Amino acid sequence: xxxxxxxxxxxxxxxxxxxxxxxxxxxxxxxxxxxxxxxxxxxxxxxxxxxxxxxxxxxxxxxxxxxxxxxxxxxxxxxxxxxxxxxxxxxxxxxxxxxxxxxxxxxxxxxxxxxxxxxxxxxxxxxxxxxxxxxxxxxxxxxxxxxxxxxxxxxxxxxxxxxxxxxxxxxxxxxxxxxxxxxxxxxxxxxxxxxxxxxxxxxxxxxxxxxxxxxxxxxxxxxxxxxxxxxxxxxxxxxxxxxxxxxxxxxxxxxxxxxxxxxxxxxxxxxxxxxxxxxxxxxxxxxxxxxxxxxxxxxxxxxxxxxxxxxxxxxxxxxxxxxxxxxxxxxxxxxxxxxxxxxxxxxxxxxxxxxxxxxxxxxxxxxxxxxxxxxxxxxxxxxxxxxxxxxxxxxxxxxxxxxxxxxxxxxxxxxxxxxxxxxxxxxxxxxxxxxxxxxxxxxxxxxxxxxxxxxxxxxxxxxxxxx
Amino acid sequence: xxxxxxxxxxxxxxxxxxxxxxxxxxxxxxxxxxxxxxxxxxxxxxxxxxxxxxxxxxxxxxxxxxxxxxxxxxxxxxxxxxxxxxxxxxxxxxxxxxxxxxxxxxxxxxxxxxxxxxxxxxxxxxxxxxxxxxxxxxxxxxxxxxxxxxxxxxxxxxxxxxxxxxxxxxxxxxxxxxxxxxxxxxxxxxxxxxxxxxxxxxxxxxxxxxxxxxxxxxxxxxxxxxxxxxxxxxxxxxxxxxxxxxxxxxxxxxxxxxxxxxxxxxxxxxxxxxxxxxxxxxxxxxxxxxxxxxxxxxxxxxxxxxxxxxxxxxxxxxxxxxxxxxxxxxxxxxxxxxxxxxxxxxxxxxxxxxxxxxxxxxxxxxxxxxxxxxxxxxxxxxxxxxxxxxxxxxxxxxxxxxxxxxxxxxxxxxxxxxxxxxxxxxxxxxxxxxxxxxxxxxxxxxxxxxxxxxxxxxxxxxxxxxx
Numbered sequence: 033x034x035x036x037x038x039x040x041x042x043x044x045x046x047x048x049x050x051x052x053x054x055x056x057x058x059x060x061x062x063x064x065x066x067x068x069x070x071x072x073x074x075x076x077x078x079x080x081x082x083x084x085x086x087x088x089x090x091x092x093x094x095x096x097x098x099x100x101x102x103x104x105x106x107x108x109x110x111x112x113x114x115x116x117x118x119x120x121x122x123x124x125x126x127x128x129x130x131x132x133x134x135x136x137x138x139x140x141x142x143x144x145x146x147x148x149x150x151x152x153x154x155x156x157x158x159x160x161x162x163x164x165x166x167x168x169x170x171x172x173x174x175x176x177x178x179x180x181x182x183x184x185x186x187x188x189x190x191x192x193x194x195x196x197x198x199x200x201x202x203x204x205x206x207x208x209x210x211x212x213x214x215x216x217x218x219x220x221x222x223x224x225x226x227x228x229x230x231x232x233x234x235x236x237x238x239x240x241x242x243x244x245x246x247x248x249x250x251x252x253x254x255x256x257x258x259x260x261x262x263x264x265x266x267x268x269x270x271x272x273x274x275x276x277x278x279x280x281x282x283x284x285x286x287x288x289x290x291x292x293x294x295x296x297x298x299x300x301x302x303x304x305x306x307x308x309x310x311x312x313x314x315x316x317x318x319x320x321x322x323x324x325x326x327x328x329x330x331x332x333x334x335x336x337x338x339x340x341x342x343x344x345x346x347x348x349x350x351x352x353x354x355x356x357x358x359x360x361x362x363x364x365x366x367x368x369x370x371x372x373x374x375x376x377x378x379x380x381x382x383x384x385x386x387x388x389x390x391x392x393x394x395x396x397x398x399x400x401x402x403x404x405x406x407x408x409x410x411x412x413x414x415x416x417x418x419x420x421x422x423x424x425x426x427x428x429x430x431x432x433x434x435x436x437x438x439x440x441x442x443x444x445x446x447x448x449x450x451x452x453x454x455x456x457x458x459x460x461x462x463x464x465x466x467x468x469x470x471x472x473x474x475x476x477x478x479x480x481x482x483x484x485x486x487x488x489x490x491x492x493x494x495x496x497x498x499x
Numbered sequence: 500x501x502x503x504x505x506x507x508x509x510x511x512x513x514x515x516x517x518x519x520x521x522x523x524x525x526x527x528x529x530x531x532x533x534x535x536x537x538x539x540x541x542x543x544x545x546x547x548x549x550x551x552x553x554x555x556x557x558x559x560x561x562x563x564x565x566x567x568x569x570x571x572x573x574x575x576x577x578x579x580x581x582x583x584x585x586x587x588x589x590x591x592x593x594x595x596x597x598x599x600x601x602x603x604x605x606x607x608x609x610x611x612x613x614x615x616x617x618x619x620x621x622x623x624x625x626x627x628x629x630x631x632x633x634x635x636x637x638x639x640x641x642x643x644x645x646x647x648x649x650x651x652x653x654x655x656x657x658x659x660x661x662x663x664x665x666x667x668x669x670x671x672x673x674x675x676x677x678x679x680x681x682x683x684x685x686x687x688x689x690x691x692x693x694x695x696x697x698x699x700x701x702x703x704x705x706x707x708x709x710x711x712x713x714x715x716x717x718x719x720x721x722x723x724x725x726x727x728x729x730x731x732x733x734x735x736x737x738x739x740x741x742x743x744x745x746x747x748x749x750x751x752x753x754x755x756x757x758x759x760x761x762x763x764x765x766x767x768x769x770x771x772x773x774x775x776x777x778x779x780x781x782x783x784x785x786x787x788x789x790x791x792x793x794x795x796x797x798x799x800x801x802x803x804x805x806x807x808x809x810x811x812x813x814x815x816x817x818x819x820x821x822x823x824x825x826x827x828x829x830x831x832x833x834x835x836x837x838x839x840x841x842x843x844x845x846x847x848x849x850x851x852x853x854x855x856x857x858x859x860x861x862x863x864x865x866x867x868x869x870x871x872x873x874x875x876x877x878x879x880x881x882x883x884x885x886x887x888x889x890x891x892x893x894x895x896x897x898x899x900x901x902x903x904x905x906x907x908x909x910x911x912x913x914x915x916x917x918x919x920x921x922x923x924x925x926x927x928x929x930x931x932x933x934x935x936x937x938x939x940x941x942x943x944x945x946x947x948x949x950x951x952x953x954x955x956x957x958x959x960x961x962x963x964x965x966x
Contacts, residue, residue, distance in 0.1 A: 195662060222943050
């Protein structure tokens, strides 16, 4: 173990011996997230209790030039929590308290290591609504959601994490602790460091407190599963629904394989799918007035009539709704259990979805890979799971990256970009030149240097290896 | 005229002689906005046609170290468009075209010098909705709205400018032209330079194209004017309405004087106000279903019953609605026509409004000034107009700034901040130490230096004179 013994002693002095780990088991445990099969263990795992301890750790990391990687729930899909250059793995797990639910101002103040679903349920108990629900909401943490600017199924109506973050307590890489903004709905006071911090993937500072805006809870929803005979038409239907003036609270796309594999993976969910069906849309509308929702559902049905669809399944009970959502949320796991894969998080203006899907398939044909596509179609956010299946290791390593590059070139050509909600992290960083000019990347890197001149915080992420 | 003659010749070569002005009349015209009675004329007014010309101008400004101030519609209230250090006044007026309304993706791409109301009407003709409506929407430009992160009456339900900006074409101070993001609803690809640019008040780059998200148009609204016998109860009612689960599309507060002065200023608007009334709330709900709106209005009435209110005025026709909105939108002008004044743009979490209003009045008593308060109460955004009236010039210059400082200290103490939607600009910059630590301000200044190492772009704004 090459970790500087003097620095280790100081770490122990900061957080206490019981919160510093150098054993292989712990290091390996904190060395991976949900990104493919990557494992990059830190040299030492440290579990601070609060912002002050984190401040001391970052000062130490600067003194000794130790790479330091913040580690959340490790549910990330872009490798943001991997300790690429070893060093300190800074687990946030002890900052796990909801500090205050402010019912007067419709706000919550929380520490980062609160499971998103726990936070959503805690505010729901007070009749309040935090709409952002990543598919991993049962295990991911709100801090990671802020770091990656996570989305989820409801983003199409309610927006993504960034749209709810009002204020952040952040430990800067130099150890200073600041609040980035104010607990207000509007703010035109200096540069928006709150929004600069959201989605910065733990490279600009460590988020220790989060103030989120909440909404009043909606009491009703209608959920329907629509089978399409042509996947391309499912994509076309997405923008047709919006053009008709309806804003669904969810509009999810799943290719045939996504559903088949998920139904195989979860044998407790039963949905009958005809052989001819190529894709599904899962469509939800929500609000306080059931009659209005039924009439919106009818309007959606009228829009859908112009496409070739099979019989629509309406989820009548809460159990049926939960089953359909469980199916949708389990697709990633199901695909993962089926084959080695790489996941891309492409996003385009929603009308371009049919072109994106067609392009992905034809690029796959060219490079010899199969893909399973699904995602938040209402946002134009398509998750592309590239399946290794029986592809040779050689082709997997050499051909697939070329194909991914072409997919991203297509995405950017359609006025989209590389990642809608997963972040760039470790696995997409060498595609950043497709989305940004050299000037633009250098500008981002200069901002990084302003915050973190010694590049101690989450190095090896976002920026391409060669700039 | 001390402007470098060589630089002047080069400016003429870039934009053409007919778009370069050095006469006093033009310089004075472009030397003020709506901020009190400040006049800071640039040495030369330049009217470029496009991003390429702006790029050349900024390169020139760097070569000769010439301060350069972007000038929009000059409706700003924080002095952002004032050429404090003379130099080039860069009028954006020729970049005045709507480039595309994309009905398939619910987006608009526009140049900055489009009047906000013109843009709103253009998209409304296609059945689409751009919700952000600053009170000056009939004269302000969308580019200025982005630069200041403007709000307006509908922000309480629909958010502020930042919530609609998807992507920006920006000329950086070094002359490079970049797009900050992508035309997508979600984006987790590198640092969010789009949001860093929004609200940066023309100090980080010149915005030359703007891509905004649009919504489907709402077809109905209910508008009511509620007179309160106690101003403090009007403030209390604001958060009570939200706590009851209603999200109005507007919730505006006006003190008695604000209405009286406005009715005097616009004798075509007639609203009867009893002597005992201290304040009004103007409350709107909107949506597609009139029945729902009426039932929401009834719910609001039930909430209001717990307060001492006079008879509620419902605007039945479009004309009546327009008259009430005209009244609300004219308050600032009316106050301005009545007395020399200073306007503050305080914002707090909305439940703190009663404390803010009470504090402002008691600070006024202490320092001997009267104030007229009104604003977007649903957002906790209170505009404080400090009235000179018969105060001595000496007290106006020495006592009022002390009072303003106390008001801001109160605001920040209530977890609010200095500006909700007007920006810091020239007039609030020396109060920034109240909202931010030295570290924090230095961080912002370092970001400014990354973009603009020679400090040519809109110098003398945002940052306090002494840091």
